[in-house]
Amino acid sequence: MTPFALPESAVAEVDRTIALYPERQAAMLPVLWTVQREAGWISPEAMVWVGERLGCSAAAVQAVVTFYTMFDERPVGRWKLQVCRTLSCELMGARAVIDRIRERLGIEPGETTEDGEFTLQEVECLASCGTAPMMQCNLKFYENLTPERIDALLDELRGSTPRPFDVEPVIYERPDLDGYRAMFPRTLERARTGGAEAEAK
Amino acid sequence: MSAPQILMQRGLDRPGESHRLEAYEAVGGYRAIRKALSMSSEAIVEEVKKSGLRGRGGAGFPTGTKWSFIPRGSESPTYLICNSDESEPGTFKDRWLLENDPHAVLEGMMIAAVAIDCHLMFNYFRGEFSYPLARWRAAVDEAYAKGYLGKGIFGSDHDLEVVTHYGAGAYIAGEETGMIESLEGKKAQPRNKPPFPAVEGLFRSPTVINNTETLATVPWIVEHGADAYAQYGTEKSRGTKLWSCSGPIARPGVYELEMGYDLMQFLEDDLGGMLDGVGLKGIIPGGSSVPVLTPDECRGAKLDYEGLRERGSLVGSGGFIVIGDNVSAVDCLLNLAHFYAHESCGQCTPCREGCGWIEQLVDKILLGRGTEADLAMILRISDLMAGKTICALADAMAWPAVAFIKKYPDDFAALCAGPVDMDALAAEVGKRDHILPRAS
Ligand SMILES: Cc1cc2nc3c(=O)[nH]c(=O)nc-3n(C[C@H](O)[C@H](O)[C@H](O)COP(=O)(O)O)c2cc1C
Ligand code: SF4
Ligand code: FES
Numbered sequence: 001m002t003p004f005a006l007p008e009s010a011v012a013e014v015d016r017t018i019a020l021y022p023e024r025q026a027a028m029l030p031v032l033w034t035v036q037r038e039a040g041w042i043s044p045e046a047m048v049w050v051g052e053r054l055g056c057s058a059a060a061v062q063a064v065v066t067f068y069t070m071f072d073e074r075p076v077g078r079w080k081l082q083v084c085r086t087l088s089c090e091l092m093g094a095r096a097v098i099d100r101i102r103e104r105l106g107i108e109p110g111e112t113t114e115d116g117e118f119t120l121q122e123v124e125c126l127a128s129c130g131t132a133p134m135m136q137c138n139l140k141f142y143e144n145l146t147p148e149r150i151d152a153l154l155d156e157l158r159g160s161t162p163r164p165f166d167v168e169p170v171i172y173e174r175p176d177l178d179g180y181r182a183m184f185p186r187t188l189e190r191a192r193t194g195g196a197e198a199e200a201k
Numbered sequence: 202m203s204a205p206q207i208l209m210q211r212g213l214d215r216p217g218e219s220h221r222l223e224a225y226e227a228v229g230g231y232r233a234i235r236k237a238l239s240m241s242s243e244a245i246v247e248e249v250k251k252s253g254l255r256g257r258g259g260a261g262f263p264t265g266t267k268w269s270f271i272p273r274g275s276e277s278p279t280y281l282i283c284n285s286d287e288s289e290p291g292t293f294k295d296r297w298l299l300e301n302d303p304h305a306v307l308e309g310m311m312i313a314a315v316a317i318d319c320h321l322m323f324n325y326f327r328g329e330f331s332y333p334l335a336r337w338r339a340a341v342d343e344a345y346a347k348g349y350l351g352k353g354i355f356g357s358d359h360d361l362e363v364v365t366h367y368g369a370g371a372y373i374a375g376e377e378t379g380m381i382e383s384l385e386g387k388k389a390q391p392r393n394k395p396p397f398p399a400v401e402g403l404f405r406s407p408t409v410i411n412n413t414e415t416l417a418t419v420p421w422i423v424e425h426g427a428d429a430y431a432q433y434g435t436e437k438s439r440g441t442k443l444w445s446c447s448g449p450i451a452r453p454g455v456y457e458l459e460m461g462y463d464l465m466q467f468l469e470d471d472l473g474g475m476l477d478g479v480g481l482k483g484i485i486p487g488g489s490s491v492p493v494l495t496p497d498e499c500r501g502a503k504l505d506y507e508g509l510r511e512r513g514s515l516v517g518s519g520g521f522i523v524i525g526d527n528v529s530a531v532d533c534l535l536n537l538a539h540f541y542a543h544e545s546c547g548q549c550t551p552c553r554e555g556c557g558w559i560e561q562l563v564d565k566i567l568l569g570r571g572t573e574a575d576l577a578m579i580l581r582i583s584d585l586m587a588g589k590t591i592c593a594l595a596d597a598m599a600w601p602a603v604a605f606i607k608k609y610p611d612d613f614a615a616l617c618a619g620p621v622d623m624d625a626l627a628a629e630v631g632k633r634d635h636i637l638p639r640a641s
Contacts, residue, residue: 020364022278022321022404027552028386029369033328034603054386067388067546070328086290087489088447088522088537124540125290126329126491129447129520130454139331167331180476181527182448 004045010038014053024055028064032071032170037164041072069123072176077112077119079157082136085122093183097133098122104154117158118131131171138162141169206433207441208414209422209457212301220336222343223509225304231349233420237312238357245316249419251427253439258284258375258412259488259518260593261506264419268409270399271317277406281314281322282384286368286375286411288327290489290540291520294443295413297455299326299333302417303340307363309416311354312423317409321362325380328369338365372544376592377410378402379546390546391592414443414519434460438505442516448523449476460505464494467504468523480526483608487517489537490597492637493524494606511640513604530609531616534601535563543596552595555586561601566616573621576606576613580633587636596636603633 008012013034018027031053035046037179042065044058065071083089083098087142098120105118112119128134131143140152149172211228214217225231237245250265269311271279283306286335287295298306306324314322328336341363344350354361365386373379374389381403383389418440422430433440438460444467445455451473464486468474475481483493486504492514494502502512509516524533538560547553562579565571583599590596606613607630614621 023385025386026384027406029367029383033367033369057384060387063388064386068328068371070368070370085536086540087485087533088291089524090532090536091448091524091528123291123370124543125288126298127287127293127327129291129293129522130445132447132453136329141332155573167335169332174453177449177476178478180525181478 002045004039004043004048004049006035006038010034018053024053025060028054028056028061029068032061032065036071041075075112075116077117078162079117080119080121080138082121082123082126082137084124084126084128084132084134084136086125086129088125089132089134092132094133095147096147096183097135097150100150117156121137128169131174139167141162142172143169144172144174146172146175153175205314206459208298208302208305208417208443209455211305211378212297214294216301219301220340222305222347224341225245225302229424230420231308231355233424234308234311234315234349235355237315237423238355238359238448242318245312245423248427249316249422252422252430253427253434253437254415254418254422254430255438255506256412257414257418257519259289259490261516262323264411264415267399267411268316269314270397271407272400274319275407278321278404279317280403280406280408280607281310281317282377282380282403282408282410283310283322283413283416284375284377284380284410285324285326285330285333286380286412287537288372289374289444289508289518290522290537291485291522292488292518293445293447294455294519296330296333297443297445298413298417299330300336303337304331304344305417305420306337306413307340307344309419310363311349311361312419313409313411313416315359317407319409320360321364323364323366323384323403325374325384326365326367326376328367330367332592334365334367340519343364346601349570351512371546373542373546373592373594376594379592380410381408381574388546389550393591403586435503435505435507437507437538442504442519444519444521446472446521446523449479449525449527450467450474450523458504461508462504464499464502464504468499474522475523475525482524482526482528482530484524485520485601487515488520489522489540490593490600491515491517491614492534492600493530493608495608507640510638513637513639515638529616530605530612531563531567531600534605535560535567537601538563538598541594545594545598549590549595551586552590552598555582555595556598558582559598566613569616569618571613571617572619573617573626576621576626577629579606580629583636584633600638601634603636606630607634607637612623 017030047061048058051061111124132144218224246268254264255261368374371389374383376391378392379389390474398408431439473544542556542560545556583602587599
């Protein structure tokens with residue numbers, strides 16, 4: 001196992017973070033964030049390194065890494081697309097957004113494209129319910145999404161390089177929702193016929 | 202009456218600059234903390250108590266009373282945590298405050314810190330809040346540069362440091378003792394209470410945890426006085442509250458309402474009503490954890506603690522989710538059951554297993570393979586969860602489950618494979634009615 005290493009500037013950042021807290025282990029989450037930003041993901045070697053810095057076991061670090069959903073235990077795509085699937089977003093068409101990404105990239109939620117460009121994930125409410133549907137792409141929110149906006153966005157992302165500190169959200173105009181009623185494959189209409197259809201299968 | 206008064210005025214008046222210290226001070230910002238520093242800590246606590254301010258994070262506990270539980274002159278340090286984890290589905294009001302008025306949150310934290318004799322305070326952001334975090338950090342830097350934080354704030358002898366902390370994706374880190382565990386660098390698994398955080402919280406020391414909106418309200422109260430605040434709202438629900446509104450409505454967004462505002466008037470006038478061609482199926486008024494209200498229950502309902510309780514729901518976090526009549530209640534419950542099953546921290550068997558079972562049973566019904574027995578089973582499981590676990594996440598699953606089945610039985614029956622005896626189902630629901638909130 002090659003020992004884990006971070007650039008000197010990141011190590012200095014880690015030490016500054018630890019110094020902020022009355023107890024070393026309290027710096028766990030921010031330190032793991034620094035590691036993930038620098039290394040792209042959190043490897044077992046990185047967990048050992050963090051444990052040594054924080055004065056706790058690698059097992060304690062691993063328990064934390066596996067508990068919190070934003071930490072990646074394996075490499076992910078350059079662009080991590082995390083689409084909210086929770087109620088307000090589902091009510092406003094999150095399913096159509098996720099389906100468009102699946103079709104365009106040929107991957108299912110949880111998977112990464114073969115070229116390592118994109119990872120798709122379904123995530124829970126991101127506190128943007130009034131501008132639903134929405135997703136987080138790396139650190140940035142994109143709100144009021146539509147399948148068409150996904151098309152344009154994927155093209156734009158594919159040719160560009162992630163900037164780790166680019167966080168200002170992109171809030172599109174609320175789309176024309178005249179067709180709202182027809183937006184949903186899962187509707188009361190389906191509810192009424194769904195039982196019989198499933199029976200027939 | 203729905204005009205912003207206390208929490209949103211600054212942000213709405215000065216869009217694009219309200220987050221800056223200069224803009225905040227131009228409208229009287231940081232006057233309240235100066236006043237607080239000239240008061241005794243007991244007097245600050247008393248003023249907040251008198252205002253009737255209740256916690257805006259979900260539980261509605263009186264804020265001044267919470268502060269008064271902190272033991273005076275304790276040996277160990279006292280800590281303050283601002284809960285900016287905002288993860289309750291349907292809730293996005295703290296985000297609005299942090300992006301548009303971070304100095305109000307910071308000033309509220311300063312006042313709370315002075316009131317409980319705290320010298321190191323934390324603001325815990327959910328990990329996804331990169332942009333609110335950036336705005337907040339800039340605000341903190343401005344405050345340090347001015348000497349508003351650090352040694353002897355505002356020329357007083359009170360030293361005060363703030364640490365900005367952030368999570369990494371876990372709804373349960375929003376629960377106060379889950380947050381303490383998380384801040385200590387562990388899994389966000391809630392603790393058994395007692396001991397309560399006021400006695401033994403962060404780093405085993407007395408700790409106050411307040412929601413972002415709660416703290417952002419404090420400067421106004423201290424500056425204008427408890428009586429001025431108590432003039433807004435109703436006898437028992439004082440002041441104003443933020444409501445974050447979503448769903449198929451004309452004007453979603455964050456609104457500040459005086460407590461006691463009429464729910465239907467809010468929907469029709471302020472939110473612009475439903476989108477064209479969509480009828481109202483129901484409203485979850487206080488975040489996904491509280492029971493849904495049918496249109497009948499919405500009519501005449503008042504948006505305050507007592508008013509919503511009287512209708513069998515709660516203010517919760519103020520996450521106002523409007524549901525259109527184009528979706529099935531089964532879809533809604535499945536969506537939420539998936540959320541709670543995913544977010545259960547797994548410590549308590551009824552919650553860990555129960556959330557998953559409910560999700561599976563609802564899924565089975567949606568696929569057309571469910572039966573009356575499955576519906577009865579969901580109700581039984583809910584009964585085994587509510588009030589029987591370490592934290593309220595299990596209740597937050599049980600409430601929507603019972604409420605959706607109780608209020609939309611036809612939606613569920615329509616999807617079941619066999620016939621459903623509606624009277625028998627109603628009787629099953631009746632046996633679980635005690636789980637739901639009711640007027641006290
Ligand atoms: C499962 C669960 C999740 C919670 N999430 C949050 C949250 O995201 N933000 C919040 O302020 N309170 C949340 N709470 C409530 C907190 O436990 C706590 O009551 C609150 O932060 C106290 O602040 P307040 O008195 O100012 O409302 C949650 C509670 C539970 C049971
Ligand atoms: S009720 Fe659920 S979320 Fe809360 S402590 Fe128990 S298992 Fe964890
Ligand atoms: S439900 Fe998607 S952001 Fe809240």
